[in-house]
Amino acid sequence: MLRTLAFLCLSLFAVCPQAFAAIELHDVSGRTVTLDTPAKRLLVDDGRIIFALSFLSDDPASLIAAWPHDIDRLGRAPYAALEKLSPKIGTLPATGSNASGMSAEAILSVDPDLVVLSVYSQFADDRVHLLERAGVPVIYVDFVTDPLENADNSLLLLGAATGHAAAAQKLVAFRSAHRDAIARRLQQAGRVERPSLFLETHASATGQCCFSPGKAGIGRLVAFAGAENIGNALGNKPFGQLTIEAIFTADPQIYIASGGAYMKDRDGLLIGPGFTAEDERQSLDRLLNRPGFNALSAVENGRVHAMDRHLFDPVIDILALELLAKWAHPDLFADLDVDATRTALDQMTPLGVARGYWRGAGK
Incomplete structure (x- = not known):
């Protein structure tokens, strides 16, 4: 009986590993999203998100299903390095940016396992709901409107979503230490002009x-x-x-x-x-x-x-x-x-x- 129970447990784990790997994400807009496994095909609405991912993964392009091809936002030097590292980045499907909006149908056509939007994206709520009903989770990040509070939370969010949580935590600790050093010195100086x-x-x-x-x-x-x-x-x-x-x-x-x-x-x-x-x-x-x-x-x-x-x-x-x-x-x-x-x-x-x-x- 014990051998049978052990076999059943091992079989359930092999058949349903996602039951043991659920990832609960709390994004910067206050929404909660659950992933069964780390996301491997991200659709992003801003090239700068790819730059953020490059600090979490040695091959950030491998995580991207589609992006806006907004090379100037990503940065021309980083894009040149990215293209050299992963030539396919230039051939990936192009989406609309957070400034122009995108259709839910176009997003579904590239089969993403996670859509990453900026908090100020023009993507309407009803289209988000359409994606979610189709089984495509959506999270919001923010590296622009509040770089002190939301940027680190967004890095942690991306790290957890893509299976790079440890790298994100290390990166946030580095950034926090440098911010704290500035704040501490200003505080120690007292009243400064x-x-x-x-x-x-x-x-x-x-x-x-x-x-x-x-x-x-x-x-x-x-x-x-x-x-x-x-x-x-x-x-x-x-x-x-x-x-x-x-x-x-x-x-x-x-x-x-x-x-x-x-x-x-x-x-x-x-x-x-x-x-x-x-x-x-x-x-x-x-x-x-x-x-x-x-x-x-x-x-x-x-x-x-x-x-x-x-x-x-x-x-x-x-x-x-x-x-x-x-x-x-x-x-x-x-x-x-x-x-x-x-x-x-x-x-x-x-x-x-x-x-x-x-x-x-x-x-």
Whole structure:
């Protein structure tokens, strides 16, 4: 009888392993989703999610069933590395992005075992319900609207969903330690001046001016780093547009331009792998030569910096946070070696984190 019972138990385990491998996921929107086994065919609505996955898996493309082919969001350097690692990434089905929406029918046609959407996705609730009724689970992640709270939770969520929980926990611990070091030093310093800061995103010499984070999104990083974001005037939005008059009135003590390879055809800031220091200097000079900019206190006092937009992306936004802290409080964080953090991150992903994503911070 005992042998029969043991055989039955072993047989049940062999036939129904999913009963012992259920994964309960609590996503950033408050929903609970259960997977029988780790997901292996993800449909994502933002290329940056693939970059996040590259810190959890040595072959992130193997986890992707379809993606928006939004190469500039993923980053041109990371995409080139991804394509070299997994040439099939360019041939995978293309979906709509979180900005354009997607049809449930198109999603079902690629047979995903998990759909990963951004919290601000245009994908309607009724289509989510349609997917779930068809047996396709959906989770929401967030690396944009609240990078301090939701980014780590999203990494843990992706790790649990794909069977890489240990890697996600290690990564989150690394990020937390670096954030805590900044917070601890600011706290130990007591009452320190919070310099006013203007972070111009998508900075262009001839295009529309002047885009800035609000209190949400990157604005959370600015506040955490101990600076006063003049974009707070935009309210709790993650992103918006300030008037020239508002910028001149605020007269920020620090000016940071952000851009990258995607700004090449928009007369914008050129920075990042593939661009020289001279490329960056010339494009930054064009930005500062716009009427009135050279009169800003930040420019007169030499507190002008530049960074690639890619630094605000998943995982490596910890570099943006360290740079913001160092640029806001150069004496307090004189020994903060941002490039050492970059080197550590470079070793954590097969896509690499190259030098050249920022200028003006020394180490």
